[in-house]
Amino acid sequence: MQIIQDNVLCTYYLNHKELKKVFTSEEHPFQIRRYSRNEVVFEEGEDIDGFYIQVSGRTKITTSVITGKALLLRFCSAISFMGDIELVQKVPIQSHVTAVEDTDFIFIDQTYIYNELMKDIAFLQQLLAHATYKLQTCTTASRINLLASVETRFASYLCTVRNGVSFGKEIQTANSMEIASLIGTTTRHLNRIMEKLVFDKVIEKNKKEIIVIEWTKIEELSGGLRYE
Amino acid sequence: MQIIQDNVLCTYYLNHKELKKVFTSEEHPFQIRRYSRNEVVFEEGEDIDGFYIQVSGRTKITTSVITGKALLLRFCSAISFMGDIELVQKVPIQSHVTAVEDTDFIFIDQTYIYNELMKDIAFLQQLLAHATYKLQTCTTASRINLLASVETRFASYLCTVRNGVSFGKEIQTANSMEIASLIGTTTRHLNRIMEKLVFDKVIEKNKKEIIVIEWTKIEELSGGLRYE
């Protein structure tokens, strides 16, 4: 992680439509923190040092389960708020966050949050809007998780990473073990599912890559479920 | 539903430690709305008329899935906030709410929410605390849903309804069809699970009732997952 001292960039980020109504004052005691691809942003269980607003790039939110595997919760892109649960509930970091591409955050120190922003109507409203939105999608995801098959979850995974891939960049992971773990299954079973999709000519696998031939079919299989 | 005109009771409810720091002013344009056992409080998809604070009793939050079944999201008791997602996101009611025993709510009209309380720091903070708490539990529930077996979910269901049952009251539902639907499975399979538990002398079934013999075993099976 590097801290970027660039007031122009910071002002530019703060000028985003969702943020400018919140951060009106000229002076901002904020930092830009930049994480490179694959860098860990938050480690589950540790204490958080402040509030993070993701303003660029793409991150992967996972959580570990009893088995020690990482289960995918969702992908995030700008604008996302991170640290809300932790700071409001005063609990340790709830999930593991990794940058899947170079990602910038605006970092706001927790004392500034507690002393200033937690008394700021605009900020509270914005935070609340984000929290309830997350809650809404989480509730939906929860019930879908209960009912969706591995095939559906795999298709959702593909759709989600597809949209996140900027033009020209390859898909982040064609690694069976990681995908299996993320969508909560075993490599063995994921293999079976992919085998079937290859047989049906919906996807192709050439070493180290998954190539989707029929996106429409994959979208259909995903049933609208997205990890974001 | 009946609207209770009882200022003493209303003041009593508002004096609850979580509420009194929010609602300090003497004059409160609030109502008490009382729902009897099994009465529907919210119908999924309809528009909400205001904000509801559950101050007594017990409610069941469900959501319907493609199959037309009702899937259990959680049980709620006092103090719970309802309508937060709907009012903040301005969306229709997201889930079906039924009173499982006589339940009182403080009702706050939406115009008062939008005009007054959404500008009230204490209220916003409280709302945020509730929303992030829900978010925290929902995230956990979501990943458990993905991995938990029907046996686990059934045990969780039993544990949850057990705690909610006031002394002397019988368990709300010993109805196989409803339980199966709530925990997201079929009666056939629920039957098998119960059969096994009866065989292992963990539970007993005498017509129309499920009697748990070994709560410790059920708690163990539930793996700590709770619908609340």
Place this chain on the structure above:
DNA sequence: TAATGAAAAGGACAAATGTCCCAAAAGGAG
């Protein structure tokens, strides 16, 4: 009381998914 219909119980089978394991392929390190 007899007829009727909903709910419960459960057999038979199929589909989805997990576990265990082993062999082949691919990547790295020396």
Place this chain on the structure above:
DNA sequence: CTCCTTTTGGGACATTTGTCCTTTTCATTA
């Protein structure tokens, strides 16, 4: 290049869960 580790691919089998049906039980009403 060779050896070693990791990943992939997949066979064989067990477990979980769903589907489809039939029978039984129970409650309700004509």
